Amino acid sequence: MQTSRRVRPPGRTSRMIVGLAAVIGLAACAPGGAASSGGSAEPKQGGAVTFLIDSLGDTWIPNNSAISSFQGHIWGHLTDKLVYVDEKGAVSPWIAQSWEQNTDATQFTLKLRSGVTFSDGTPLDAAAVVANLDIWSKGDPTRGINPIGLFPKTYKASEAVDATTVKVTFNAPTLGFIPTLGYHGSILISPKTIALPAAQQADLSNDLGSGPFVVASWKQGDSVVLKKRADYDWAPKALSHQGPARLDTITYKLVAQPSVRTAAVQSGQADVAYNPSPQELASFKAQGFTTATPRYLGFVNGFAVNTKVAPFDDLRVRRALQHGIDRKEIISTVYTEDWLPAQSFFQSNVPGSTDHSADFAFDAAKANGLLDEAGWARGADGLRAKDGKPLELTLYANPYLATAKSVDELVAQQLKKIGFKVAIQAFDVVTYGERVKVNSPSVAAYEVTRSFIDAGTVAGVLTDANKGENWFGLGQSDPKLVELATGVARAATVESRAPLLDQLQGHVLQQGYFVPLTQIVQRIYLQSPKVHGVTYNGLAYANYYTAWIG
Amino acid sequence: MNRDYAKYALRRVLQAVVVILLAYMFTFVVISVLPGDPVTNTLRNPQNGFTEEEITRIVAYYGLDRPVYVQLWSSLSRFVVGDLGVSLRSGLPVTRQVGEVLGSTVVLALSALGVALVLAFGTAFGAQYLPRRVGRLLRAFPSLFLSMPNFVIGLVLINVFAFQLGLFQVIDSEGGLATFFAAVALGIPVSARVTEVLIANLDHEAGEEYASVARSRGLGRTRLFLRHLLKPSSLPVVTVIALTVGELLGGAVITEQIFGRTGIGSLVERSVTTQDLPVLQAIVTLAAIVFVVVNLVADLVYPLLDPRVRLGGTTSAARPEPRDLAEVVAP
Numbered sequence: 001m002q003t004s005r006r007v008r009p010p011g012r013t014s015r016m017i018v019g020l021a022a023v024i025g026l027a028a029c030a031p032g033g034a035a036s037s038g039g040s041a042e043p044k045q046g047g048a049v050t051f052l053i054d055s056l057g058d059t060w061i062p063n064n065s066a067i068s069s070f071q072g073h074i075w076g077h078l079t080d081k082l083v084y085v086d087e088k089g090a091v092s093p094w095i096a097q098s099w100e101q102n103t104d105a106t107q108f109t110l111k112l113r114s115g116v117t118f119s120d121g122t123p124l125d126a127a128a129v130v131a132n133l134d135i136w137s138k139g140d141p142t143r144g145i146n147p148i149g150l151f152p153k154t155y156k157a158s159e160a161v162d163a164t165t166v167k168v169t170f171n172a173p174t175l176g177f178i179p180t181l182g183y184h185g186s187i188l189i190s191p192k193t194i195a196l197p198a199a200q201q202a203d204l205s206n207d208l209g210s211g212p213f214v215v216a217s218w219k220q221g222d223s224v225v226l227k228k229r230a231d232y233d234w235a236p237k238a239l240s241h242q243g244p245a246r247l248d249t250i251t252y253k254l255v256a257q258p259s260v261r262t263a264a265v266q267s268g269q270a271d272v273a274y275n276p277s278p279q280e281l282a283s284f285k286a287q288g289f290t291t292a293t294p295r296y297l298g299f300v301n302g303f304a305v306n307t308k309v310a311p312f313d314d315l316r317v318r319r320a321l322q323h324g325i326d327r328k329e330i331i332s333t334v335y336t337e338d339w340l341p342a343q344s345f346f347q348s349n350v351p352g353s354t355d356h357s358a359d360f361a362f363d364a365a366k367a368n369g370l371l372d373e374a375g376w377a378r379g380a381d382g383l384r385a386k387d388g389k390p391l392e393l394t395l396y397a398n399p400y401l402a403t404a405k406s407v408d409e410l411v412a413q414q415l416k417k418i419g420f421k422v423a424i425q426a427f428d429v430v431t432y433g434e435r436v437k438v439n440s441p442s443v444a445a446y447e448v449t450r451s452f453i454d455a456g457t458v459a460g461v462l463t464d465a466n467k468g469e470n471w472f473g474l475g476q477s478d479p480k481l482v483e484l485a486t487g488v489a490r491a492a493t494v495e496s497r498a499p500l501l502d503q504l505q506g507h508v509l510q511q512g513y514f515v516p517l518t519q520i521v522q523r524i525y526l527q528s529p530k531v532h533g534v535t536y537n538g539l540a541y542a543n544y545y546t547a548w549i550g
Numbered sequence: 551m552n553r554d555y556a557k558y559a560l561r562r563v564l565q566a567v568v569v570i571l572l573a574y575m576f577t578f579v580v581i582s583v584l585p586g587d588p589v590t591n592t593l594r595n596p597q598n599g600f601t602e603e604e605i606t607r608i609v610a611y612y613g614l615d616r617p618v619y620v621q622l623w624s625s626l627s628r629f630v631v632g633d634l635g636v637s638l639r640s641g642l643p644v645t646r647q648v649g650e651v652l653g654s655t656v657v658l659a660l661s662a663l664g665v666a667l668v669l670a671f672g673t674a675f676g677a678q679y680l681p682r683r684v685g686r687l688l689r690a691f692p693s694l695f696l697s698m699p700n701f702v703i704g705l706v707l708i709n710v711f712a713f714q715l716g717l718f719q720v721i722d723s724e725g726g727l728a729t730f731f732a733a734v735a736l737g738i739p740v741s742a743r744v745t746e747v748l749i750a751n752l753d754h755e756a757g758e759e760y761a762s763v764a765r766s767r768g769l770g771r772t773r774l775f776l777r778h779l780l781k782p783s784s785l786p787v788v789t790v791i792a793l794t795v796g797e798l799l800g801g802a803v804i805t806e807q808i809f810g811r812t813g814i815g816s817l818v819e820r821s822v823t824t825q826d827l828p829v830l831q832a833i834v835t836l837a838a839i840v841f842v843v844v845n846l847v848a849d850l851v852y853p854l855l856d857p858r859v860r861l862g863g864t865t866s867a868a869r870p871e872p873r874d875l876a877e878v879v880a881p
Contacts, residue, residue: 149604256808
């Protein structure tokens with residue numbers, strides 16, 4: 001008996017006991033409990049919000065970081081924009097009080113609000129706006145300042161007519177100019193900051209805006225603390241609140257672990273957790289927490305099909321792809337009911353987006369019929385082939401959308417049912433950028449996730465006209481597409497553009513060039529019930545200028 | 551002895567310089583053979599809407615379009631005069647970025663080392679002198695500690711002590727108690743190796759004649775442990791501590807992420823994922839310097855601590871290796 005004890009490796013049982021205890025402890029420690037509900041419905045002054053975020057991006061050079069999904073939160077509170085774009089895409093005055101354009105939308109005159117200052121007291125006047133427009137458009141290659149990529153490339157020049165009037169001219173009609181001024185890249189920065197070398201602009205303390213908050217302290221890759229600006233008095237009229245912010249401070253703290261972010265909000269140590277898992281939202285709501293899934297303005301999540309790659313040069317195969325995907329199942333499996341199926345290849349909140357869901361509705365019988373008609377016969381394993389070639393498709397999960405791989409796996413299962421053999425490739429951001437390019441011969445279906453502020457942006461991606469991105473590999477070969485895209489690009493008024501946009505959406509979808517999946521929610525928020533009055537803008541950023549703690 | 555010692559010390563210092571230079575160049579080569587570069591990778595995000603022409607122009611500004619050997623030469627010639635350059639991602643000087651976070655990691659690593667030593671000496675003492683059943687349980691600790699990943703320990707500690715008991719705030723990640731629990735998460739796996747070596751050496755020393763004599767003269771357990779057994783058993787621990795520096799730095803990458811601390815570990819993680827070469831080179835060089843210096847100090851101190859150690863013609867003979875781990879499981 002004693003011998004056998006000695007032979008046994010010492011402490012195995014004890015090790016198991018301790019290990020088991022650790023596992024049980026871990027399971028038992030999951031923070032739970034309901035959030036205390038109630039609180040004041042009346043706005044209150046003071047208080048602080050702590051926002052846990054998964055990244056704080058890389059650089060703080062304004063031009064190089066303004067459109068970051070993470071830093072955009074901070075820029076939104078430090079700076080103002082010329083116009084305000086709400087979550088429905090409606091454009092309203094902000095620093096620009098009014099604007100006019102000529103008949104062919106090549107010249108715009110902006111009338112600025114007077115009395116606006118940057119946080120160092122420098123006036124936000126016409127000269128400051130011209131300095132900003134120039135740096136957005138051209139950047140400064142000699143100083144490592146990038147241009148804002150999505151700023152209209154038709155920009156010619158701007159001039160300060162007087163202290164509050166700016167005249168902006170373009171080389172071609174640019175109807176999207178005004179909405180673009182509300183885009184997250186178009187943040188107004190003090191000319192003093194713009195003149196600084198890049199290394200000094202990379203220090204957030206030097207980046208001065210005119211927004212309702214200023215930087216109290218920051219640490220690279222760790223946190224940013226903002227405090228309210230007492231003399232702020234130029235909020236967009238579209239917001240429910242005017243004057244200085246109600247909150248005293250907002251702290252953005254980087255916490256990389258999603259479970260730690262959400263548990264910190266559940267335990268009351270923080271107020272907002274960014275990007276929790278969609279599958280957890282129902283449970284958070286049941287516990288009394290607020291969740292928000294605002295949609296940005298832009299393209300839906302879907303595939304841009306390369307019509308040069310066989311067999312997708314066949315309209316019937318492209319349409320089968322569209323009808324073979326069950327979008328409701330994607331929403332119920334990967335997301336929650338907060339997500340919406342696509343109605344077009346634009347998100348439905350984009351002005352000018354029209355409902356074309358019938359053109360690509362899930363209909364397995366129709367998809368099978370189209371593939372039969374195209375000569376793709378099913379084999380014994382249920383997969384289709386034609387002339388000895390299997391019906392294959394490779395999906396490259398978009399690394400910029402956390403749920404892309406899960407969605408692709410479900411889509412692969414759905415397409416298998418209609419006879420497609422689908423492979424999925426998931427790369428990190430670096431490898432993806434190198435290997436997966438839109439309109440590349442090896443990428444038959446490019447997974448799109450992209451925001452924009454004006455539907456006119458679409459003209460720059462559909463064909464190769466004006467160095468367009470040529471998403472579908474068509475070049476100028478589809479005359480109707482060229483005509484509609486050119487019409488959208490050249491339209492001088494929103495009214496004259498609307499029918500063209502509607503026809504364009506119909507044409508792209510009926511030709512199976514784009515296979516929509518679901519509308520995108522790229523920014524997800526879990527929020528303590530103590531936080532009230534948060535506003536979400538057209539780019540789905542949370543704005544705590546209007547918020548209060550109650 | 552003195553002349554031998556000086557020659558030995560000089561040789562070790564020269565070796566250290568070569569190791570540091572090699573580490574710097576090795577990092578450059580490894581990162582350079584990866585596809586893409588940090589600037590292009592950012593700009594290619596379709597959300598940015600840059601044309602290929604714009605990307606080419608921006609990449610040229612950073613000199614990333616030059617041949618790799620030209621880039622290496624210019625980087626190396628800056629390095630030898632102490633210029634670490636500017637981060638390709640943040641645009642901030644590398645010295646500032648590393649300097650800002652260094653203190654946090656030093657505090658974490660030293661605290662973790664402290665936790666590891668307390669655990670190791672406590673466990674080793676208990677394994678020797680507590681009742682056999684408890685002793686056996688304690689002897690299982692090193693393998694248990696080694697098999698517990700620090701991210702699991704970290705998440706359990708955060709759940710229990712921050713969220714359940716409210717002892718510390720996750721957002722105040724540099725606070726005293728938050729640092730202590732991060733040090734515990736990092737220190738537990740690190741303590742395993744120290745404990746194993748200590749237990750093995752204590753077992754060995756306890757079986758020596760002088761210990762039996764001391765016991766027969768009626769010397770108490772604690773006195774025997776502290777006065778006679780601890781010093782000879784601890785000498786090999788000096789070697790192990792020198793080797794744990796790497797573990798501490800490696801473990802800090804995960805621990806800092808879990809506890810939301812901003813230190814060298816989280817900077818490494820960010821720089822690797824973004825291929826921020828100048829920052830990575832600085833950190834790898836710093837790690838090489840720390841590793842080389844700690845080992846150098848251990849090597850140079852050892853002959854002074856233990857007169858039995860003689861300096862031979864080869865440097866590696868200076869420090870005895872820690873006792874074989876197999877001896878731990880056969881008490």
